[in-house]
Amino acid sequence: MNPEAPFHTNLQPLFQYFETFQNLSSDSKDRMASICSTVQIPKNKDLQSIGHTCRTIYFVRKGLCRVYYYKKGVDITESFALENSLIARVESLFTGKPSKKGIQTLEDSEFIGIASPALFDLYDQFPEIERLFRKIFEAAYVETVHRIENIQFHTAEERYNDLIKNSPDLLQRVPLKHIASYLGITQVSLSRIRAKY
Amino acid sequence: MNPEAPFHTNLQPLFQYFETFQNLSSDSKDRMASICSTVQIPKNKDLQSIGHTCRTIYFVRKGLCRVYYYKKGVDITESFALENSLIARVESLFTGKPSKKGIQTLEDSEFIGIASPALFDLYDQFPEIERLFRKIFEAAYVETVHRIENIQFHTAEERYNDLIKNSPDLLQRVPLKHIASYLGITQVSLSRIRAKY
DNA sequence: AGTCCTTTTTAACATATGTAAAAGGATTCC
DNA sequence: GGAATCCTTTTACATATGTTAAAAAGGACT
Numbered sequence: 486m487n488p489e490a491p492f493h494t495n496l497q498p499l500f501q502y503f504e505t506f507q508n509l510s511s512d513s514k515d516r517m518a519s520i521c522s523t524v525q526i527p528k529n530k531d532l533q534s535i536g537h538t539c540r541t542i543y544f545v546r547k548g549l550c551r552v553y554y555y556k557k558g559v560d561i562t563e564s565f566a567l568e569n570s571l572i573a574r575v576e577s578l579f580t581g582k583p584s585k586k587g588i589q590t591l592e593d594s595e596f597i598g599i600a601s602p603a604l605f606d607l608y609d610q611f612p613e614i615e616r617l618f619r620k621i622f623e624a625a626y627v628e629t630v631h632r633i634e635n636i637q638f639h640t641a642e643e644r645y646n647d648l649i650k651n652s653p654d655l656l657q658r659v660p661l662k663h664i665a666s667y668l669g670i671t672q673v674s675l676s677r678i679r680a681k682y
Numbered sequence: 683m684n685p686e687a688p689f690h691t692n693l694q695p696l697f698q699y700f701e702t703f704q705n706l707s708s709d710s711k712d713r714m715a716s717i718c719s720t721v722q723i724p725k726n727k728d729l730q731s732i733g734h735t736c737r738t739i740y741f742v743r744k745g746l747c748r749v750y751y752y753k754k755g756v757d758i759t760e761s762f763a764l765e766n767s768l769i770a771r772v773e774s775l776f777t778g779k780p781s782k783k784g785i786q787t788l789e790d791s792e793f794i795g796i797a798s799p800a801l802f803d804l805y806d807q808f809p810e811i812e813r814l815f816r817k818i819f820e821a822a823y824v825e826t827v828h829r830i831e832n833i834q835f836h837t838a839e840e841r842y843n844d845l846i847k848n849s850p851d852l853l854q855r856v857p858l859k860h861i862a863s864y865l866g867i868t869q870v871s872l873s874r875i876r877a878k879y
Numbered sequence: 880a881g882t883c884c885t886t887t888t889t890a891a892c893a894t895a896t897g898t899a900a901a902a903g904g905a906t907t908c909c
Numbered sequence: 910g911g912a913a914t915c916c917t918t919t920t921a922c923a924t925a926t927g928t929t930a931a932a933a934a935g936g937a938c939t
Contacts (some may be wrong), residue, residue, distance in 0.1 A: 556835045563831070576827050579820045612809045619816040623776045626823040630773050633826065634760070636834055637866040638753045641926075648689040661887065674926055676888050838896075857916065871896055873918050 495523055499544045499597050502569060506624070507617040516611065520603040526590045535587040539577035541598040545570055548594025549658055551667075554586040562667040565591075565655055575602075583620050591659055594641065641670045692720055696741045696794050699766060703821070713808065719802040723787045732784040736774035738793040738795040743878055745791025746855055748864075751783040762788075762852060767783040768818065788856055833843075839866045839875050 496518055503509060509517070523546070526532050532550060533539065542551075542589060545566050552563040563586060566572035577584035578601055608615035635644060645668060649656060655664065665675040693715055700706060704715065710854070722731050728746060729740065740747075742763050749760040749771060760783060761771035774781035775798055805812035830845060842865060846853060852861065862872040 556831075561835060575820075576824050579824050608813070612812070615809070615816065616805070616812065617820075619812065620821060622816075623772075623819060626819060626826065627773050627776050627828065629823065629826045633830055633833065634753075636830065638758060660885090671927060672887075673889085673928080677926085680888075690939080748904060859916070867919070870898080870919085874896085 491615075496521055498569060500526040500544055502544065502571075506620040507613065509613055509617065513614055514656050515608075515612045516607055517599075517614065520600045520607065522598050523595065523598075525595045526593075528590055528593050531589050532596065533574070533584075533588040534595075535585060536583055538581060538583050540601050541586070542571060542573040542578065542601055542604070544597040544599070545572060546595045546597055548592040550588055550590045550594060551565060551659070551663060552556060552586050552588055553663075560662075560666065562663045565652075565659065565667065567652075567654060575622070575625070586632055591663070609676075624679055636669060641668055641674060642681075644668050645675065645678050693718055693794060695743055695876055699741065699768075700814055701787055703817040704810065705857075706814065710804075710808045713804055714796075714811065715865060717797045717804065719795050719797075720792065721795055722792045723790075725787055725790050728786050729786050729791075729793065730771070730781075730785040733780055733784060735778060735780050735815055736771040737798050739768060739770040739775065739798055739801070740785070741794040741796070742769060743792045743794055745787060745789040747785055747787045747791060748795075748860060749783050750860075757859075757863065759860045762849075762856065762860075762864065764849075764851060768822075772819070772822070788860070833866060838865055838871060839878075841865050842872065842875050 499521070500509070500514060500517075505516075526548075531606060532543065533541070535554065543566075545568050547568060549565065549567055550572060552572065554561055554563065562625070564572070570602050574584040574586045574588070576582075577586075604614070604618070607654050608618075635647065639647070645664075648664070648668070661675055661679075665672045668675065687763065691771070697706070697711060697714075697720070699715075719730070723745075725802070727745050730736065730738070732751065740763075744765060746762065746764055747769060748762050751758055761769070769785060771781040771783045773779075774783075781849065801811070801815070805815075832844065836844070842861075845865070858872055858876075859869050862869045865872065
């Protein structure tokens, strides 16, 4: 890595992502940069482990990860995050309670971590940063509402076809067992659905 | 109603609700009050109809309502709102797109409507109002995430028992057909579950 | 190539939920 | 009070998904 390059350079994809929601002054960007750090994690390792309180919001710069937890001893995938998206365990981030969920890489990955306590402090000085994250999480909230409709009122087969259409990448990059639990069905059931095609 | 009473008086339960998230200056409260209005709706009427863009956030002061929509011609209840809670069709509120959902009363009800375009304008002048609603919707987001876990990884019977435990009121006040679609099952299936007890 | 380990598929059976139709109860309205 | 309507339950049958176990396929490593 070029030692001359300002740290900003590494954060470029993140700031580009931010701009789709809200423009930031260069002052805000500097302060944001000061609370970000990059981290590299090999495949199949935990980025955040189960039981710890979520104090970092991650931006996926390279690779792929999933949020997972155990329900009655069974490994369940709650969500995936591909490049150029944010991931956090919001139920812990917003409540301050320890999370029952972990984040695990599914490929060698690179993240930009945003320290959330520092971020929440910045909200006081920079309303535009607070607004940025308000908008980011509002959009995430809307996605979650759509996901409920999708889960509750479509069959597993319809949901699988949706996934193929909307995230064909995932099918190539993620073991089917994780896809199955993400869809809310067993591996066996997913296999049966796939056998139809 | 006492004509001497300031309009504030009517809004007391709403401001009390706000305080559980964020305190407001009296200036902010005055401005909030200026964008609120009360509305009374008889039982089984639409408060907001399908197809219109959501531009009002409602606080239920009295009564009970549900958000519903049609999926393949079948009436589906997405959520209920009891007294002292907010209800909005967030997928429309935050995107500006027409909503496929409506809000219907299930009893004679009384609401406080908050005009959302005016609210979003207030955000610029009053960061504490923006913060208040950020926190409100963050909490709603967390609830929605929990709901997904509940739907996806519990059987209909477990979800029904959860509902009895957590919202026994609903069972008394809402027709079972709405409960059934809220739980993601048919009336017949709910009837079978109930027959076990 | 061969072994080990993980992932995916297949099979057989059990269970839960859906669909359609009918009957019984409850409520509303005149 | 009676008719009409809506709500809930029941029945019978169809289908989807779960469970368990075993086989097959694929990857990783020596």
